[in-house]
Amino acid sequence: MSQRGIVFYLHVHQPWRLRDYSVFDIASDHHYFANDHLDGSNEAVMQKVAQKSYRPMNALLKKLLDKHPDFKVSLSITGTFIEQAQQWAPDVIESFKELVDTGRVEIVGETYYHSLAFFYSRDEFEHQVEKHAKLIHDVFGVTPTSFRNTELAYNDELGKWAESAGYKAVLAEGWDSVLGWRSPNYPYRPAGTKATSLLLKNYRLSDDIAFRFSNKGWSEWPLKSETYDAWANEATSDAPLLNLFMDYETFGEHQWSDTGVFEFFEEFIGRWHEREGNTFYTVTEAAAALEPVDEVSMPETVTWADSERDLTAWLGNSMQREAMSYLYALESRVMHSGDEQLIYDWRRLTTSDHAYYMCTKWFNDGDVHAYFSPYDSPYDAFIYFLNAIRDLRYRTMIHGVFDG
Amino acid sequence: MKLLMLGWELPPHNSGGLGVACYHMAKALAAKGTDIDFVVPYSAGHKEIDFMTIHSTSRRIPGGKYSLGAYDHMSIDGMRKAQKQYVRHVEKIIQANPKKHEVIHAHDWLTVEAGIRAKELTGAPLIVHIHATEFDRAGGTRGNPLVHEIEEQGLLMADKIIAVSNITKWMIVKRYQIPANKIEVVHNAIDVSSMPEVNQDIETYRYLRWLQDDGYTVVSAVTRFTIQKGLLQLLRGFAKATTRYDKLVLLLVGDGEQRDELIRASAELEIADKVFFTGFVRGRKWRDAYGLSDVFVMSSISEPFGLTALEAAHHSNALIISKQSGVGEVLANILRYDFWDERKLADQIVAVASSSALRDELRNNIGREYARLNWRDVAQSCIQLYDGLRRGVAA
Numbered sequence: 001m002s003q004r005g006i007v008f009y010l011h012v013h014q015p016w017r018l019r020d021y022s023v024f025d026i027a028s029d030h031h032y033f034a035n036d037h038l039d040g041s042n043e044a045v046m047q048k049v050a051q052k053s054y055r056p057m058n059a060l061l062k063k064l065l066d067k068h069p070d071f072k073v074s075l076s077i078t079g080t081f082i083e084q085a086q087q088w089a090p091d092v093i094e095s096f097k098e099l100v101d102t103g104r105v106e107i108v109g110e111t112y113y114h115s116l117a118f119f120y121s122r123d124e125f126e127h128q129v130e131k132h133a134k135l136i137h138d139v140f141g142v143t144p145t146s147f148r149n150t151e152l153a154y155n156d157e158l159g160k161w162a163e164s165a166g167y168k169a170v171l172a173e174g175w176d177s178v179l180g181w182r183s184p185n186y187p188y189r190p191a192g193t194k195a196t197s198l199l200l201k202n203y204r205l206s207d208d209i210a211f212r213f214s215n216k217g218w219s220e221w222p223l224k225s226e227t228y229d230a231w232a233n234e235a236t237s238d239a240p241l242l243n244l245f246m247d248y249e250t251f252g253e254h255q256w257s258d259t260g261v262f263e264f265f266e267e268f269i270g271r272w273h274e275r276e277g278n279t280f281y282t283v284t285e286a287a288a289a290l291e292p293v294d295e296v297s298m299p300e301t302v303t304w305a306d307s308e309r310d311l312t313a314w315l316g317n318s319m320q321r322e323a324m325s326y327l328y329a330l331e332s333r334v335m336h337s338g339d340e341q342l343i344y345d346w347r348r349l350t351t352s353d354h355a356y357y358m359c360t361k362w363f364n365d366g367d368v369h370a371y372f373s374p375y376d377s378p379y380d381a382f383i384y385f386l387n388a389i390r391d392l393r394y395r396t397m398i399h400g401v402f403d404g
Numbered sequence: 405m406k407l408l409m410l411g412w413e414l415p416p417h418n419s420g421g422l423g424v425a426c427y428h429m430a431k432a433l434a435a436k437g438t439d440i441d442f443v444v445p446y447s448a449g450h451k452e453i454d455f456m457t458i459h460s461t462s463r464r465i466p467g468g469k470y471s472l473g474a475y476d477h478m479s480i481d482g483m484r485k486a487q488k489q490y491v492r493h494v495e496k497i498i499q500a501n502p503k504k505h506e507v508i509h510a511h512d513w514l515t516v517e518a519g520i521r522a523k524e525l526t527g528a529p530l531i532v533h534i535h536a537t538e539f540d541r542a543g544g545t546r547g548n549p550l551v552h553e554i555e556e557q558g559l560l561m562a563d564k565i566i567a568v569s570n571i572t573k574w575m576i577v578k579r580y581q582i583p584a585n586k587i588e589v590v591h592n593a594i595d596v597s598s599m600p601e602v603n604q605d606i607e608t609y610r611y612l613r614w615l616q617d618d619g620y621t622v623v624s625a626v627t628r629f630t631i632q633k634g635l636l637q638l639l640r641g642f643a644k645a646t647t648r649y650d651k652l653v654l655l656l657v658g659d660g661e662q663r664d665e666l667i668r669a670s671a672e673l674e675i676a677d678k679v680f681f682t683g684f685v686r687g688r689k690w691r692d693a694y695g696l697s698d699v700f701v702m703s704s705i706s707e708p709f710g711l712t713a714l715e716a717a718h719h720s721n722a723l724i725i726s727k728q729s730g731v732g733e734v735l736a737n738i739l740r741y742d743f744w745d746e747r748k749l750a751d752q753i754v755a756v757a758s759s760s761a762l763r764d765e766l767r768n769n770i771g772r773e774y775a776r777l778n779w780r781d782v783a784q785s786c787i788q789l790y791d792g793l794r795r796g797v798a799a
Contacts, residue, residue, distance in 0.1 A: 020748075022747060022748075022751045023648045023649075023750070023751050023754045023755070024644075024648070024747060024750070024751070026648075317765055318761040318764060318765055319759075319761045319762055319765050321761075322759070322761040323761075360737065360765060360769055363736040363737055363769065363773075376740055377736070377737075377738070377739065377740070379737075379738075379739050379762060379765070379766060380739065382755075382759070382761075382762055382765075383739075383751060383752065383755040383762070386755060386758075386759055386762070387751075387755075
């Protein structure tokens with residue numbers, strides 16, 4: 001095997017966070033989202049992350065693309081991110097365009113609203129995927145040819161759907177209990193498909209950067225680029241592919257600039273080139289260049305989250321399940337209202353982050369610090385969401401839409 | 405380890421949380437091999453206590469049934485008299501056995517004079533354990549200047565201070581200018597085995613039970629009716645909640661100088677038919693109030709700890725706790741609000757009443773959480789402090 005390629009894939013997302021939407025707002029104030037200029041509002045978060053992550057990382061990616069002709073990146077960028085960046089950090093959108101314009105940055109398809117609609121409403125899911133593809137085309141002039149579902153939530157159904165929708169590749173977690181002895185460093189074929197490839201995240205090497213990089217309690221801290229380069233080469237000593245998938249905000253936000261994560265990444269990309277035959281692929285290129293070695297079946301949904309790799313962070317407790325079932329129960333009434341603002345507000349509530357903020361499992365482990373949320377507690381997150389649902393019901397009612 | 409512990413009350417002769425905390429702390433310390441002389445200012449039998457020696461400093465009969473509070477039932481003059489007697493008796497205990505005690509552990513301003521005197525006589529290090537400051541008792545004002553002065557004296561003379569929460573620690577730092585590194589936070593705990601049984605008598609609150617069967621949610625507070633507890637704000641928040649959700653009742657368990665004011669306020673807010681006053685209750689009526697309640701609110705303006713919240717958790721209540729209450733520092737599965745934020749409180753009451761998912765998650769999760777707080781850990785923290793101080797003294 002002469003060539004080994006890294007698929008370096010970053011996920012870019014910001015949700016429309018809810019404000020402290022009170023029971024006293026229901027039926028009188030329909031503004032659910034935190035859009036004032038207060039600290040913690042959507043605008044404030046966008047400004048902060050743009051400064052710490054989007055601007056410096058895009059500059060670094062551009063520099064690396066200019067310097068190394070075979071360096072390639074894949075990005076998924078949610079609709080809710082693009083809406084907010086267009087409003088509050090338009091230069092960030094411009095810098096993403098510059099990356100895409102190099103022709104070596106692929107945009108991966110997904111749901112516009114970063115939702116779990118696949119598990120609740122196929123109609124809504126497909127609508128959100130189409131809406132996302134249209135937005136990506138409008139903003140970047142390209143059309144996605146590969147797909148990732150929210151939180152890499154994948155099962156066999158999704159693999160089949162991706163093939164039927166014409167995608168060349170779909171992304172998932174390379175989870176041991178699914179792969180068994182098999183390695184994530186090869187492309188696979190989703191069970192029951194013929195024309196789509198399944199690219200699986202190498203979570204060990206991905207999480208070394210995404211989660212462990214600045215952890216001083218980690219035996220490998222501080223991680224040097226030569227060490228990491230050696231690991232990457234070892235992982236691909238007889239395999240063709242290294243899938244490094246992570247949140248974009250790893251760079252500068254989850255791992256702050258002062259941890260040296262930018263310098264580390266730049267050095268690593270340089271080192272990777274030193275070995276002959278080492279290259280990069282975008283997601284779709286990897287699918288085109290490499291023949292799947294085996295079929296992989298995931299009857300149960302697997303995600304890239306937590307040690308369980310399931311959806312329990314989103315749907316694990318009764319508040320989360322109730323919130324989502326209330327939300328999707330309103331779908332047909334909302335759609336029949338014909339009220340565009342109402343439909344838009346409903347869709348922004350499908351963003352999975354809302355359910356994530358209601359997660360209590362870390363509370364029960366006594367590990368409150370593992371928990372990331374703009375709210376005081378998961379219970380508060382539920383209260384604001386529930387109040388928004390009640391207001392949505394009220395709005396569908398005044399439209400006279402009682403039943404789809 | 406031989407300990408002189410200076411307290412003011414022990415169950416069943418207690419009027420509040422201080423006696424409960426002292427009892428469990430001493431019991432857990434004794435279980436770890438500590439030899440304790442425990443001093444109380446009254447004479448009464450403590451038949452169940454065989455793990456330490458109890459010394460009485462007077463022949464007074466304990467208890468005042470009017471009040472749930474630890475020490476607000478006595479006039480300051482009566483209190484001063486009792487305290488002076490207490491000091492004299494502690495002197496006698498020490499004179500009888502001058503070299504015995506290695507550490508002196510004094511609880512609250514009530515016993516700090518005796519603690520200081522004991523330190524003088526024995527040379528042993530003094531720990532002052534603060535369960536409540538005069539600022540807490542006075543609802544944020546300076547309170548009684550004499551009490552304040554005695555308290556301050558104790559904080560200055562202590563070799564180490566134990567505060568029952570971070571709230572209390574920072575109160576001591578800010579209001580008394582005590583260096584933060586002199587203060588250790590040791591949160592109180594709960595002894596699940598000593599809690600009353602959860603199963604309840606449905607007859608105790610028959611009418612409320614009937615309302616509950618009809619879909620009403622019972623919100624409760626079990627407390628002393630005094631300004632520190634934020635009950636007027638609770639009433640107003642509850643009244644706001646009823647404008648959005650009708651099937652709510654508020655059960656106010658306890659008594660105190662604010663009672664009449666609260667009754668008047670509930671009428672002025674036009675919610676009098678939804679507010680139930682039980683008066684001071686003990687035993688089954690007390691237990692069944694928790695058992696009946698769906699949602700327990702701790703509305704305190706200033707609450708060093710707040711043991712009743714753990715009792716409510718034991719009875720599977722969903723907890724709404726003001727951010728000014730120390731117990732909130734050790735619990736994750738609760739709703740929090742600022743005591744003055746009546747709108748937020750109303751929001752939380754409506755949400756818990758109207759969503760069974762929220763209510764069940766809160767109840768189930770707090771049920772798993774509260775029992776982790778145990779007195780063994782409290783005793784361990786105390787012993788570490790004792791050992792540290794003794795090493796310091798030896799050096």
